[in-house]
Amino acid sequence: MSRTDTKLAALRAAPHDSLRLWLRLLSCSNLVEREVRSRLREEFDITLPRFDVLAQLDAASRDSVQGLTMSELSRRLMVTNGNLTGLIERLVQERLVSRAASPRDRRTQIVRLTKKGKTALDAMTPVHEGWIERLFGDLSADDRADLDALLGRLRDSVRVALAEEEEEEEEGES
Amino acid sequence: MSRTDTKLAALRAAPHDSLRLWLRLLSCSNLVEREVRSRLREEFDITLPRFDVLAQLDAASRDSVQGLTMSELSRRLMVTNGNLTGLIERLVQERLVSRAASPRDRRTQIVRLTKKGKTALDAMTPVHEGWIERLFGDLSADDRADLDALLGRLRDSVRVALAEEEEEEEEGES
């Protein structure tokens, strides 16, 4: 098990490293997120979660998927189903999305961007991307590529750890 | 202005890079955060914000600072003052922290870890660190060092951008 050896070596080499790294990651993420939230609110009078919903619906439509179900949306946005109900309700109030029962399955609701929603999103998208570009602007192209790769490895590491926990829980049950 | 040149070069070289990177950063951060929240809840019946408050108070006491004011706490935790009021109120209810008026300044409240709070924190801290160590466990020591450095540079980039915005706003006012 070379992975475990690596883990132990890293632990010996630099205790507390992970915790420090995690706090720094969280702080970076929160710093950017707060700024984006605040600007979306000031410039466009919209919240980040609502913007995310519009962006996901638009992304789906570019993949020729016209409208998403509540479950599919909550999976893509990584929020709980219950949370989405209120979020979509507010977006429907604002006429930015529509919600309609599926003809195939009376349980499912299909959420779509309205014309107003698409127009609003198209106005926001380039400005939003400009903000991010500017916030990240002092990172060189190499740094960005490196950071992207490392975050990919971190994501894999987390997923592996979570999968292992799952297995252990199942073993415990048997 | 070599910084601006770098910025433009990066833009030409890889448009949309920053946005992709940002989404990946956010997704990593949320993945870990959600897991930590859920475990704190299951294992210790506490929320992440409350845990953060206890950890900050403990960190301060290690720097020989006995107790923090509401403002100092909200600055360290990077949350608004109004938010902290309710959070501390709930922690006081649980007897994990105490809150007392300052003798020097009758406006300020001084928040301290209680013995119960310190005991609870000491029980949680190593377990919490173990979770993080395991989630990050597949990253080599080199990867961790690289990631740490890159996140540091990202943080600097964001701060520089925010500072520039500030300046522009001030110019606009004059």
Place this chain on the structure above:
DNA sequence: CGGAATTGCTTCAGGCCTATAATATCGCGC
């Protein structure tokens, strides 16, 4: 000294988020 601006904190409305429970519908096997 005595306002005036500042600082520290709380209150409030609005919104996001989770976990849990409840409701409705679907699909499958008998």
Place this chain on the structure above:
DNA sequence: GCGCGATATTATAGGCCTGAAGCAATTCCG
């Protein structure tokens, strides 16, 4: 056809979070 587990969604309680408004104590300064 009928029941039953699975699936899709909503409802609810509790908590976190922000921005804005407001109150009280302090400090600044003429």
